[in-house]
Amino acid sequence: MLKMSHLAKVYRTEVVETYALRDFNINVKEGEFVAVTGPSGSGKTTFLTIAGLLETFTGGEYHLDGVEVSKLDDNARSRIRNEKIGFIFQAFNLIPDLNVFDNVEVPLRYRGMKAAERKQRIMDALERVGLASRAKHYPAELSGGQQQRVAIARALAGSPRLLLADEPTGNLDTQMARGVMELLEEIHREGATIVMVTHDPELAARAQRNVHVIDGQVVDLAEDPRFHAASHLADTAS
Amino acid sequence: MQIKPILAALRRHKAGTILIALQIALTLAIVCNALFIIQERVSRLSRTTGMDESNVIAIANRYVGPATVFGPTIKTDLAAIRNMAGVEDAYATNSYPLRNGGWSMGVRLIPDAKKEITSTTLYFVDDHALRTLGVKLIEGRNFNAGEVIMLDPRKSTALPQVIITKALAQKLFADGKSLGKTIYLSQEGKPSTVIGVVEKLQVPWVGTWAGSFDQHAVLLPATLDANYQNFLVRARPGQQEAVLKALPKLLIDTNRMRVIPEEGGVRSFEDVRRRAYETDRGMAILMGIVCAVLLAITAAGIVGLSSFWVGQRRKQIGVRRALGATKGDILSYFMTENFLIALGGVIVGSALAYGMNQWLLEQFEMQRLSLVYVITGVVALLLLGQAAVLAPALRASRVSPVEATRSV
Numbered sequence: 106m107l108k109m110s111h112l113a114k115v116y117r118t119e120v121v122e123t124y125a126l127r128d129f130n131i132n133v134k135e136g137e138f139v140a141v142t143g144p145s146g147s148g149k150t151t152f153l154t155i156a157g158l159l160e161t162f163t164g165g166e167y168h169l170d171g172v173e174v175s176k177l178d179d180n181a182r183s184r185i186r187n188e189k190i191g192f193i194f195q196a197f198n199l200i201p202d203l204n205v206f207d208n209v210e211v212p213l214r215y216r217g218m219k220a221a222e223r224k225q226r227i228m229d230a231l232e233r234v235g236l237a238s239r240a241k242h243y244p245a246e247l248s249g250g251q252q253q254r255v256a257i258a259r260a261l262a263g264s265p266r267l268l269l270a271d272e273p274t275g276n277l278d279t280q281m282a283r284g285v286m287e288l289l290e291e292i293h294r295e296g297a298t299i300v301m302v303t304h305d306p307e308l309a310a311r312a313q314r315n316v317h318v319i320d321g322q323v324v325d326l327a328e329d330p331r332f333h334a335a336s337h338l339a340d341t342a343s
Numbered sequence: 344m345q346i347k348p349i350l351a352a353l354r355r356h357k358a359g360t361i362l363i364a365l366q367i368a369l370t371l372a373i374v375c376n377a378l379f380i381i382q383e384r385v386s387r388l389s390r391t392t393g394m395d396e397s398n399v400i401a402i403a404n405r406y407v408g409p410a411t412v413f414g415p416t417i418k419t420d421l422a423a424i425r426n427m428a429g430v431e432d433a434y435a436t437n438s439y440p441l442r443n444g445g446w447s448m449g450v451r452l453i454p455d456a457k458k459e460i461t462s463t464t465l466y467f468v469d470d471h472a473l474r475t476l477g478v479k480l481i482e483g484r485n486f487n488a489g490e491v492i493m494l495d496p497r498k499s500t501a502l503p504q505v506i507i508t509k510a511l512a513q514k515l516f517a518d519g520k521s522l523g524k525t526i527y528l529s530q531e532g533k534p535s536t537v538i539g540v541v542e543k544l545q546v547p548w549v550g551t552w553a554g555s556f557d558q559h560a561v562l563l564p565a566t567l568d569a570n571y572q573n574f575l576v577r578a579r580p581g582q583q584e585a586v587l588k589a590l591p592k593l594l595i596d597t598n599r600m601r602v603i604p605e606e607g608g609v610r611s612f613e614d615v616r617r618r619a620y621e622t623d624r625g626m627a628i629l630m631g632i633v634c635a636v637l638l639a640i641t642a643a644g645i646v647g648l649s650s651f652w653v654g655q656r657r658k659q660i661g662v663r664r665a666l667g668a669t670k671g672d673i674l675s676y677f678m679t680e681n682f683l684i685a686l687g688g689v690i691v692g693s694a695l696a697y698g699m700n701q702w703l704l705e706q707f708e709m710q711r712l713s714l715v716y717v718i719t720g721v722v723a724l725l726l727l728g729q730a731a732v733l734a735p736a737l738r739a740s741r742v743s744p745v746e747a748t749r750s751v
Contacts, residue, residue, distance in 0.1 A: 187667020
């Protein structure tokens with residue numbers, strides 16, 4: 106479903122080159138629930154933006170659902186984002202001027218879907234996240250957990266092949282976070298492929314597989330001396 | 344189309360939306376009326392007098408001194424002018440087209456009718472007038488020298504023979520046939536018989552008030568026995584400059600007891616026309632400037648608000664891009680948003696334009712605003728709106744989808 110080989114992302118200024126990702130390799134199979142973890146600045150969000158075609162990369166290869174994406178133009182990338190990817194952001198990213206129904210409708214409109222089908226999909230998605238009764242509410246009238254559920258409904262409404270979640274519970278309290286996480290697990294059980302970036306080990310543990318990113322590279326924790334140093338310190342502290 | 348969500352979003356930004364729509368509405372109302380005024384003035388400017396204006400010179404002359412009878416003096420002056428080298432013909436008169444001062448009078452077909460049929464101007468002329476003015480006689484005959492009298496301006500102005508313009512003939516007589524018929528220029532009941540009809544001759548006034556009778560002129564065969572006379576002179580082709588220069592000296596040499604204003608005393612007819620329409624031309628230019636400034640301010644307002652909204656909604660644009668909007672979708676979002684605001688503005692503006700015209704109509708005798716101006720104004724403002732929003736909308740379309748993942 107998602108395969109990156111020797112991928113690199115370099116930010117260049119006049120004086121310095123910074124590698125956000127370097128020789129980055131990952132392979133996510135259809136139906137998998139993968140958690141990508143790592144410390145701040147490790148490159149996990151950069152990975153997610155590239156995986157979601159929000160950003161281009163500098164080198165290597167990226168196949169999404171069998172398509173090599175580096176050659177695609179901006180419109181084709183928009184189309185893939187719209188049809189194949191569902192995004193769940195840490196800050197929910199609902200449009201404050203639109204009510205819940207209109208927010209969920211946004212990606213469907215860009216797909217040029219007919220009104221009747223849009224309405225059906227929106228109501229189905231809202232039912233699924235338990236917010237059908239809040240369709241006419243504005244984001245500001247909802248709790249954080251409810252807003253994230255609306256964002257999940259928005260991501261689900263288009264029946265994407267891949268769900269990308271960036272710290273989906275980062276802005277939520279424990280109880281709300283648990284609810285959102287249960288919802289993601291349920292969606293996964295129904296067959297969705299989910300890649301979730303998080304720095305919360307408890308959340309990561311609930312995924313099928315964990316991928317660790319340090320300094321822009323996927324590492325095997327068992328063999329990485331940096332992890333041992335960090336866990337040794339953690340042990341000492343506890 | 345995304346009209347419904349755009350309208351929903353605009354409802355949440357009422358202040359900015361209403362302000363820009365109102366600005367567009369006011370601009371439309373003012374621009375429509377200003378363009379209408381410009382058109383009115385320009386069409387007034389381009390009216391013809393019915394004269395062959397080239398080579399005509401106008402002289403404003405006032406006799407001074409103890410004399411109370413001016414007939415012989417006028418005759419001497421006219422003889423001197425007509426004998427001058429380069430002069431084709433000349434005559435003395437109370438007024439002429441575009442002079443912006445003259446006599447007007449009501450015309451009746453029944454002597455004791457309470458209400459006149461129309462108004463007309465009176466030109467006191469002699470048998471040389473038609474040739475000097477270059478006016479075309481289309482029916483009847485010109486005056487002959489024997490018919491021209493010296494007339495005391497304090498006495499009746501009704502004379503037995505008159506020449507009238509075609510426009511006046513058509514106004515007075517249903518079939519337009521006026522030759523040999525009788526008209527009444529005063530309430531004393533003295534008849535005047537139409538002996539000739541000229542194709543066209545404009546009144547002296549260019550203002551709106553004379554608009555209803557601006558081609559109604561009656562030519563009377565008389566020279567007013569008064570100290571104030573206008574001499575109209577036709578120079579031979581190519582001689583106008585020389586005649587213009589030589590005339591003041593000739594008149595002073597003929598009779599020193601006169602005043603010819605240094606400024607505008609002796610002037611070509613081009614100069615007469617230019618001065619007559621100075622206000623109209625000035626008004627047209629002023630209105631043009633008002634239109635340009637207003638349109639520029641409105642465009643700047645749209646650019647300003649759109650730029651502000653694009654800046655404010657960067658994150659939202661990034662989210663839309665992340666959810667699958669193409670650059671074209673973002674561009675069209677902002678263009679459509681502006682179109683909807685402008686549409687609201689022009690609908691209100693059209694009503695305002697008619698309201699403003701109604702007020703001008705009552706206050707300044709303007710004409711009713713034609714629908715063409717409103718339609719032109721509406722199209723122009725919608726296009727202006729689209730042009731003004733283009734740069735901010737393009738900037739919005741270039742916002743990267745990665746903006747969605749950035750915090751604030």
